[in-house]
Amino acid sequence: MQDKILDWLRKKQDYLSGDQLSQRLGISRQALWKHIQQLKDTGYEIVAVPHLGYRLASCPDRLFPSEITYGLNTKIMGKKIYYFDILPSTNEMASELGIQGAPEGTLVLAEGQSRGHGRLGRNWFSPKYKGIYLSLILRPGILPALSPVLTLIAAVSICEAIKENTGLAAQIKWPNDIFLHNKKLGGILTELNAEMDIVRFVVIGIGLNVNNDKRSLVQGGISLREEKGEPISRVSLTQEILRDMERNYLSFQAEGSQGIIEKWRNYSITLGRRVRVSLEKRQVEGEAIDIDADGGLLVRTDAGLRQKIISGDIIHCR
C-alpha cells in the first residue's frame, strides 16, 4: 500500500488531495494518514497542507526495492529484489537463493555488510548507507571456463554507470578491481555453482564506495563523493548499474564476448602496463598486452614469451 501511495505522489509531482488519494486506493482518510506517517518514519519527506493535500518533497537515500524499481525499465536485472538493512554478505545470501532456484536477475541488496568480502575471502569494508553492496544471480548456461567474461561485463557496466551518473572516469584493474585516480573504488566477486561442464548459476557481487567520507574508507581507498565533492544518489547509480549490466549481458548472450572486450580495453588501467603476477610456483613479469576471449590476461615477458594468465593477483609495477 505504501508503495502505491508513493507511486501516486511521484506521478503527480505536486499536491494530491487526501480525498482523491484515499478514494483511489480504496482506504479511509485515517488509514491513509497512518501510512503517510509510516512513510515519514522511513525517511520520506511528505508535506501535508490543508485543502491542498500531500506532496512528496524528497525520498531518503535508501535502496528500498520500491525506489530501485521505480523507473528502472529492465527486463531481467532486479525484477526480483531482496532487500536487507544489514547482511553478513550479499553474495552468501544470493548463493543460498540460487540453490533454492531463484530466477535470473534476482537482486540482493544490503545497506551494510558485516562480513563483506572479496576474492579469496579478503575483507571488504561495507559501512552502512555509505556504499552499494549488491549481488545478482545470473543463469547464462555457459561453460565454467567462460565465467570470467561475466566479471568483465560487471566491471565495464560499473564504469559506464559511474560515467553516466557522475561524469567520473573509473577504470578497471584486471581482473576484478575498480579504480578511480589510482585508488581503489570497488570490486567484483564472481562465484560459480556448476556441473562439470555447465554453469548452473553465477553470483556477481559488487561492492562500491559511494558516499563514504575519509573516516569510512580504508587506506588506499576512495569514494565517488570524496572525488566529486558532493553526495551521490545511491539509488540512481544502482539503477544505472543494473541497466548497463542488462545491456552488456544481453549483448554477450547474443554476440559473444568480443564487444565487451573492446569496451573493457578502453577502461583498463592494466593494459600497456608492466605487471608482475604471482602464480603458485613462480612469478611472471612483463607487459600486459591484451585480454583474450575467455577473459584471460596476456602478458609478454622480457624474453618475448606470451603468457596467458587466468588467475591470480597482479601488481602494477611503478
Place this chain on the structure above:
Amino acid sequence: MQDKILDWLRKKQDYLSGDQLSQRLGISRQALWKHIQQLKDTGYEIVAVPHLGYRLASCPDRLFPSEITYGLNTKIMGKKIYYFDILPSTNEMASELGIQGAPEGTLVLAEGQSRGHGRLGRNWFSPKYKGIYLSLILRPGILPALSPVLTLIAAVSICEAIKENTGLAAQIKWPNDIFLHNKKLGGILTELNAEMDIVRFVVIGIGLNVNNDKRSLVQGGISLREEKGEPISRVSLTQEILRDMERNYLSFQAEGSQGIIEKWRNYSITLGRRVRVSLEKRQVEGEAIDIDADGGLLVRTDAGLRQKIISGDIIHCR
C-alpha cells in the same frame, strides 16, 4: 559403545566371554546384553553360547560408517562420514556440507535416494540397499576449467575397484558413464562451487548398480550382481573405491593429470569409436581419438579437422 563391541568381536574372530568384554568396556553384563540385542536388531548376527560368550557370525550388508571405516586405511577419503538410510540426493547434502566448511574427504552415504540424479538433472534410479550412492567433498584448489579431470579420476577409480573386487571389466563412456558389456552400470556427477578462478570445493557423486536384480534396474541398465551371478559386498566395494580414489587423487595432486589420463585410455570404450556429439547449435561427427590434459575429448571429423569437445552428450555410432 556398539562400535567398540564390534571392534572387539572382529579382532577376536572367535568367542569372547561376556565377562571379559564387559570388563574391557567398563559396563555391566546387563548393559552389554542390551547393546548386543541392539546390534542384532540392526542386522548383525551375533551368536551367544553359555560359558563361551559372544561371537560375530556375520555383518549386515549395510554401509554403516563403522563398517566402512573398519580396515579402510585412507588418509583423506571417508575420514568423516555422514550416513543416511534415505536421502533426496547425496550430492545435494554434500553441497550443503561443503558450504558449511566440511573438510576434504568428507563422505556422504545413503542406502537409497528419492531424487537421485545425474548430469542435467536426469533421473538416477536409486533403490534402497541395492546400489552404492555416495558423494565425496574434495578441495583441490584448481582452476574451474581443470575440474573435468576429477571426473576422470572417479571413473578410473570405480573401474579399478570393480576389477579388484569382482574381476569384472567395467569401462568408461566419456564423459561420466560407467558401462559393463555395453550396458549402463553407473555414473558420476561432478559439481563445483568456485570463485571465478579457483575451485572452493567439488562434490563427486557416484551412483552404481551393485546388487540390483532385473526388477530394480531401468531399461538398458546392468548390475554387478546380474553379471557376476552372485551378491557383491557393497561395503568392500565402497572401501575399495575410496582407496582407489585417494591414490589417484594424490597422484594427480603431485604429478598432474598425465598418469590418470593414461589409465583412463585403457578403460575407455569411447576412444577409437565413431561418435556424434550434439553441441548447442550444431553436431560434430567423427572418430574419438584421444582426451587431452583438461579431460576434453578430441574428435577427428571426416573432413580431417580435430575438434576438442568439452561438454555434451555423445552417441557411440553403430
